[in-house]
Amino acid sequence: MNNDIYVVIEHLRGQVADISYIMLAAGRDLARETGGKLAAVLLGQNAQALAENLAADQVLYGENAALAEFTSDAYQQALAGLISENQPRAAFFGSTTIGTDVAGTLSARLNIPLVSSCSKISDGMIVSQICGGKIMAETKLADTTTLITMIPGGYKPEQGRGGPPEVKPVPVSVADLKVALNQYIEPEVADVDITKEKVLISIGRGIQTADNIELAQALADLLGGAVSASRPVVDQGWLPTSRMVGKSGQRVKPKLYLALGISGAPEHVEGMADAENIIAINIDPGAPLFDVAKYGVNVDLFDLIDPLIEAIEAAK
Amino acid sequence: MTHILVPVKLVPDLVEELQIAGSGNALDMTWLRLIISEFDDHAIEQAIILKERSGGEVTVIAPDQEGMDDVLFTAAAKGADRITKLSGDFGEGFNNHALARAFASAVEGLAPDLILTGVQGNNDLDGSVGPCLAEYLGMAYVGYVAGVSLEGGKAVIKKEYPGGLIAEMEVALPAVLGIQAAEQPPRYVAVSKVRQMMKETSIVEIDAGDLDPSGGLDVSRMYLPEAAERAEMLQGNEKEVAARLVEIFKEIGVI
Ligand SMILES: Cc1cc2nc3c(=O)[nH]c(=O)nc-3n(C[C@H](O)[C@H](O)[C@H](O)COP(=O)(O)OP(=O)(O)OC[C@H]3O[C@@H](n4cnc5c(N)ncnc54)[C@H](O)[C@@H]3O)c2cc1C
Numbered sequence: 065m066n067n068d069i070y071v072v073i074e075h076l077r078g079q080v081a082d083i084s085y086i087m088l089a090a091g092r093d094l095a096r097e098t099g100g101k102l103a104a105v106l107l108g109q110n111a112q113a114l115a116e117n118l119a120a121d122q123v124l125y126g127e128n129a130a131l132a133e134f135t136s137d138a139y140q141q142a143l144a145g146l147i148s149e150n151q152p153r154a155a156f157f158g159s160t161t162i163g164t165d166v167a168g169t170l171s172a173r174l175n176i177p178l179v180s181s182c183s184k185i186s187d188g189m190i191v192s193q194i195c196g197g198k199i200m201a202e203t204k205l206a207d208t209t210t211l212i213t214m215i216p217g218g219y220k221p222e223q224g225r226g227g228p229p230e231v232k233p234v235p236v237s238v239a240d241l242k243v244a245l246n247q248y249i250e251p252e253v254a255d256v257d258i259t260k261e262k263v264l265i266s267i268g269r270g271i272q273t274a275d276n277i278e279l280a281q282a283l284a285d286l287l288g289g290a291v292s293a294s295r296p297v298v299d300q301g302w303l304p305t306s307r308m309v310g311k312s313g314q315r316v317k318p319k320l321y322l323a324l325g326i327s328g329a330p331e332h333v334e335g336m337a338d339a340e341n342i343i344a345i346n347i348d349p350g351a352p353l354f355d356v357a358k359y360g361v362n363v364d365l366f367d368l369i370d371p372l373i374e375a376i377e378a379a380k
Numbered sequence: 381m382t383h384i385l386v387p388v389k390l391v392p393d394l395v396e397e398l399q400i401a402g403s404g405n406a407l408d409m410t411w412l413r414l415i416i417s418e419f420d421d422h423a424i425e426q427a428i429i430l431k432e433r434s435g436g437e438v439t440v441i442a443p444d445q446e447g448m449d450d451v452l453f454t455a456a457a458k459g460a461d462r463i464t465k466l467s468g469d470f471g472e473g474f475n476n477h478a479l480a481r482a483f484a485s486a487v488e489g490l491a492p493d494l495i496l497t498g499v500q501g502n503n504d505l506d507g508s509v510g511p512c513l514a515e516y517l518g519m520a521y522v523g524y525v526a527g528v529s530l531e532g533g534k535a536v537i538k539k540e541y542p543g544g545l546i547a548e549m550e551v552a553l554p555a556v557l558g559i560q561a562a563e564q565p566p567r568y569v570a571v572s573k574v575r576q577m578m579k580e581t582s583i584v585e586i587d588a589g590d591l592d593p594s595g596g597l598d599v600s601r602m603y604l605p606e607a608a609e610r611a612e613m614l615q616g617n618e619k620e621v622a623a624r625l626v627e628i629f630k631e632i633g634v635i
């Protein structure tokens with residue numbers, strides 16, 4: 065094993081994802097501890113130009129027609145070869161629809177540890193957020209290559225932009241694929257674009273029923289905004305996917321983000337942490353969203369909404 | 381006939397306050413309330429939707445954790461044909477690698493065409509069960525799945541990308557899919573129906589033998605988050621809080 069740190073670059077349809085730059089920032093912190101090089105691993109077809117802004121010491125570029133679009137098994141095969149041959153000290157993947165599929169299977173295939181949900185490298189320790197953001201865990205690098213999946217929060221993408229780095233082609237071999245991409249299906253056109261709203265009244269599981277959404281809608285109407293939601297509300301079919309905030313939904317940056325009954329799981333926070341003014345209303349004093357919000361109210365949302373609506377009406 | 385296997389596990393109920401064990405590197409299990417992992421519940425629902433749509437059999441398999449029987453009888457009440465429990469040392473501190481190996485050894489006798497797991501559990505630290513299980517079985521794995529149909533030896537799946545983008549993919553069977561969301565929200569079953577199942581069905585037990593946690597993690601420390609900055613908590617009764625909120629709305633210029 066050597067002391068190098070790999071960062072597996074995520075890109076989709078010609079765009080490098082922000083998580084790639086975030087991983088490069090984390091990878092730099094770890095490489096400083098191990099004394100190794102920071103290498104970005106870029107896989108694709110005609111994708112070399114994506115290396116341009118990567119703040120890495122070196123880019124290992126694997127070109128193959130089977131890597132033109134992401135599939136879990138093509139990526140896994142390419143990386144299993146690269147990692148077991150070169151034995152880096154650690155390899156970062158996004159805790160994303162791309163990275164988790166690959167890192168999870170590689171851990172079992174190579175029988176090496178995988179640390180999930182890392183948000184930061186701190187004094188060489190891998191700091192993870194689990195249990196919906198209610199628990200932190202610190203893990204050291206193992207005696208073998210350690211795989212890490214990364215969530216945003218601890219670094220800004222700008223910290224991982226730089227370059228252009230040296231690009232070194234590496235051979236990758238891929239065969240007998242079991243997964244194939246048929247097509248991409250574009251998101252449905254939304255009635256409201258929550259990324260453009262100045263005010264979002266955002267509801268979580270605490271709203272309890274679909275009928276209660278009209279309470280949030282009344283607040284949104286009074287403040288000239290729209291209703292957005294956490295994943296469970298959308299998975300219940302109470303609001304369309306276009307209203308979802310977070311990892312799988314939209315990233316929003318409104319002037320006011322008023323969260324009603326949202327716990328603040330990392331997957332949600334990822335989509336709203338950059339809002340200008342976050343106000344969290346939650347009955348649980350330990351809700352992780354209180355660590356992100358500017359103002360918090362520890363009450364039952366159903367006790368607060370009516371007085372709040374009255375107070376706004378009186379003020380107008 | 382298509383046989384769909386759904387491995388599930390219990391995870392901490394995050395509504396409860398969580399505490400760290402005396403060892404300093406694990407959750408304190410003493411007062412922990414365990415519930416079925418939310419995404420495993422979606423996996424059960426997706427399996428039953430597939431069975432209703434195109435026939436087949438559904439087996440739900442789970443480690444013998446405290447409270448698991450209720451979860452399994454609930455799955456049976458929803459439409460699972462078989463409910464199975466792995467007996468072994470699943471009290472405290474087993475990791476996902478060990479659980480995936482235990483599932484894998486049980487799978488050999490069950491010969492499923494498709495395995496659906498929840499994409500992730502809230503306490504996953506050494507990766508998730510699904511990808512490990514797929515690899516131990518030599519099957520393909522695709523996660524973040526929100527839609528599955530079966531077409532002649534293949535699963536056609538919808539894989540979620542951020543912002544509502546979907547990748548439609550084909551996966552050769554047998555395969556393991558990590559379910560993010562079932563096509564419909566998990567159905568509700570009446571307690572009476574679950575009780576009826578307890579009388580009519582029984583849980584098949586499979587011995588998991590000794591657990592093998594290798595490839596897992598040595599966690600150095602667990603702790604509760606120490607936020608650098610915490611929200612300013614607004615105090616007072618609801619009326620006072622409402623008045624203060626209106627002031628804040630004015631300060632930031634939304635009223
Ligand atoms: C791969 C993946 C991707 C994901 N992507 C997303 C995503 O894009 N967006 C997203 O939001 N989630 C996402 N999730 C889910 C995420 O992990 C959480 O499960 C989710 O954010 C929780 O939503 P919630 O806060 O509404 O529900 P919960 O976590 O159940 O929280 C509900 C909160 O409401 C409070 N509450 C209850 N009743 C009241 C009341 N009367 N008054 C006040 N407060 C009350 C409770 O105290 C609790 O804090 C994803 C998960 C995975 C695995």
Ligand SMILES: Nc1ncnc2c1ncn2[C@@H]1O[C@H](COP(=O)(O)O)[C@@H](O)[C@H]1O
Pocket residue numbers: 274275276277278281291301302303
């Ligand atoms: N876009 C929306 N904004 C606010 N409330 C909504 C929205 N869509 C649906 N609802 C509410 O959700 C409930 C169920 O709606 P539906 O699922 O369309 O039957 C109704 O009470 C609606 O008031």
